[in-house]
Amino acid sequence: MENNDLLEEAKKYGFIQEQQVWLKPFMNYPARQVGEVKETEDDSLVYFAKRFEMFQGKVSNLLERIATSENKGSFLMKVLHMKEQVGNYDALGDFEEIYHTLSKAEEEINETIKQNREKNLSIKVGLTQEAEALSDSIDWQATTDKLKELRATWIKTGPVEKELTDEIEERFKAAVEMFFERKKNFFEDKKRMQNRTYERYKELIQQAYSLQNSEEWESTTARLKELQNQWKEIGGSLPRKTMTKLWGDFRKANNHFFERLKKKINNEKAESREKFYETNYARKQELVSEAEQLLQRHSLGEAVKRAKELQAEWKKVGPVRHEVSDAVWERFIKACDKVFEMSSLEHYIRKRQQAANEKPSETDGLQARINALKDFIKSDKNELEVLENNLGKLSDTPGNDSFRNMLQGKIRNFNRKINTKNELIDMFRSQLSAISK
Numbered sequence: 001m002e003n004n005d006l007l008e009e010a011k012k013y014g015f016i017q018e019q020q021v022w023l024k025p026f027m028n029y030p031a032r033q034v035g036e037v038k039e040t041e042d043d044s045l046v047y048f049a050k051r052f053e054m055f056q057g058k059v060s061n062l063l064e065r066i067a068t069s070e071n072k073g074s075f076l077m078k079v080l081h082m083k084e085q086v087g088n089y090d091a092l093g094d095f096e097e098i099y100h101t102l103s104k105a106e107e108e109i110n111e112t113i114k115q116n117r118e119k120n121l122s123i124k125v126g127l128t129q130e131a132e133a134l135s136d137s138i139d140w141q142a143t144t145d146k147l148k149e150l151r152a153t154w155i156k157t158g159p160v161e162k163e164l165t166d167e168i169e170e171r172f173k174a175a176v177e178m179f180f181e182r183k184k185n186f187f188e189d190k191k192r193m194q195n196r197t198y199e200r201y202k203e204l205i206q207q208a209y210s211l212q213n214s215e216e217w218e219s220t221t222a223r224l225k226e227l228q229n230q231w232k233e234i235g236g237s238l239p240r241k242t243m244t245k246l247w248g249d250f251r252k253a254n255n256h257f258f259e260r261l262k263k264k265i266n267n268e269k270a271e272s273r274e275k276f277y278e279t280n281y282a283r284k285q286e287l288v289s290e291a292e293q294l295l296q297r298h299s300l301g302e303a304v305k306r307a308k309e310l311q312a313e314w315k316k317v318g319p320v321r322h323e324v325s326d327a328v329w330e331r332f333i334k335a336c337d338k339v340f341e342m343s344s345l346e347h348y349i350r351k352r353q354q355a356a357n358e359k360p361s362e363t364d365g366l367q368a369r370i371n372a373l374k375d376f377i378k379s380d381k382n383e384l385e386v387l388e389n390n391l392g393k394l395s396d397t398p399g400n401d402s403f404r405n406m407l408q409g410k411i412r413n414f415n416r417k418i419n420t421k422n423e424l425i426d427m428f429r430s431q432l433s434a435i436s437k
Helices: 003-013 041-068 072-084 093-133 142-156 164-210 217-234 240-292 300-316 322-356 363-392 398-436
Strands: 014-017 020-023 030-037
Touching: 003 014, 003 041, 014 041, 020 041, 030 041, 041 072, 041 093, 072 093, 072 363, 093 142, 093 164, 142 164, 164 217, 164 240, 240 322, 240 398, 300 322, 322 363, 322 398, 363 398
Parallel strands: none
Antiparallel strands: 014 020, 020 030
16 A cells, blocks of 8 residues: 555544554544654654554464464464454554454354364264273273274364363263273283182192102002193183293103103013013923923824924913024924924834835834935925925015915925934934944
8 A cells, every 4th residue: 555545544543642643442442542753743654554554464364374274273362362452553544344353253263163162072972982882891902902092083182162071081081991990900810810820830840840750650640640630620821932831841740750650661561571581481492302302202102192282382382582482493393393204204114014014124124214214305305396496486576475485484394304304314324323233
């Protein structure tokens, strides 16, 4: 605005009196001095008109900021402060218009604040109701997270009417604190229970360790099994790492005792088995000794009968140590074979003598027995050759294992019988040699 216009505007709202610049009365505000004449009266009036323009610019700027702001309520104090300045700001201009403009802005802000507080109240009531609904929850972690979320929303939500503030805040706070108090008590109780559970486990571990070196084998076994049952019945919940450590300690003590018990049982079994083997071996040696003397102590018929009895007794005797089993069996079966071979030989000689109706001399009888044995050996060797050929032709496949084992067993039997016949031949030759002398 040009100075002339400003001067006219200043004269409209102010005047000069005794070299003092005055603002005319308006509304309920009386006339008041805003300054004094420095140079000329007109210059002074223009100066204070320009100051009004400055004030008017501040008001316009404030109104623009309010119009573009989402949080209009934050400008209320600034508007009220501007209204106070209307009554004491040193300038000349239409303060009444500015007052009404600021009053309108104040009303609009208050209405906005009222609406916002109603909205805030609705939000906070909803948050309170939600918090109250969760106050009895036992889903501790999920509810904790949800209540923290509600509390963050509460903080971000603006104020409500003052007369309702304390009531609504107290309700929300009470609901939240109720849950967290219950949660605190629950975990304190849980901690106490875990401590009791932990101590119970530790007690069982100590008892197990006190028994791990016991030599009261039967009673300690029963006691440790009882402790194991008590362990299962404790229940409760402890952290997995803690439970793993406790169980490892308890099992270590149990394992220590039962490993010792197992070793003791195995030792006793070994001792018992060794004693069993020794008893069986002694009995088999007795049977071998008797079998080897059958032909010297008994008639041939009694020897055959007794050999069969000895074989039946042999089957009833238990096993012996592996390293002596084959040797003692070979001695026994060889002694029995000699009896049976002798019986077969005598039967053969007797039938030939009866057929020839002759009674040969002792020398001829011995020679006849030697010749018969040679014929038997020849027949055995023929059988042996057939068996060995069959074994050689047998393919080396698992399906033939049982047949192979049978052939090998027959081959061993024929070899043993041939050896026995050769021993009898040697015996008869010795008898011939003795007669010749």
